[in-house]
Amino acid sequence: MASPLDRVPAWSLAVVAMLSVQLGAAISVGLFPDIGVAGTAWLRITLGAIGFVLIARPRYWRWSWRELRAPILLGVVSGGMTLAFLAAIDLLPLGTAVAIEFLGPLTVAALHSRSRRALVWPLLALAGVVLLTEPWKGTPSLAGIAYAALAAVGWGLYIVITQHVGDRFSGVDGLAISLPVAAVVTAVVGLPQAWGHIDLRVLLVATGAALLLPLIPWTFELYALRRLNKSAFGTLMALEPAFALVIGAVVLH
16 A cells, blocks of 8 residues: 655655754754763664554564564664764764765765766765864864764665665565664663653653654655665755754754
8 A cells, every 4th residue: 555655756755854864863962961872862763663663563473584684784774873973963063974974875876876977976075074074173073073974884874775675665664673673772872871861851852853863754765765766865865964054053053
């Protein structure tokens, strides 16, 4: 049965997902003083996982281990990517962190392009990121740049694996498998950080952040990648650093 999202232009799903990701990231920053970076990642993903399980109500026993491998791997990558990205925006301006992270999808787009000239674009973008961050001046944080670079690798893998999962699982079943795995991955470092610091205010803010990221964007990206190739999707991601810059300026000043 076709979903209403199948009738929405794929590019518009990707754009809404990008806006939701950056707004969710900006809201997440407010949780860092209360439950830490890793605690924020764990709580947000755990709430998102609960949401996907309630929506999809997956019957895990229906699938073989061979079928489950891809969404499980997606969960591991998603958890690691989220931890790295939140650690990056704790140390860098949101726009700068996303500019570095954007190298991941841009590289995926270039590698899946039919033109060899497209391989020049990641190199030019890398040069732009170097000029933006000016690491030779000792600022911004080199650790933040490293976390953002790790998130870029995760984002590139996320695009490739999400398309694979979306082609093989109906609806959001794939996400209902991968998100609980991501919750377990982030719990290793996030649960000890958040333990004892979760009150009603933190829970409400984390629920809003989980709705904005991962529930809305990862669903929209899954449906978009069913109709867009990796090159087109990765190229669309060029808008994300601009969105991050604007949202970072408005929400985070």
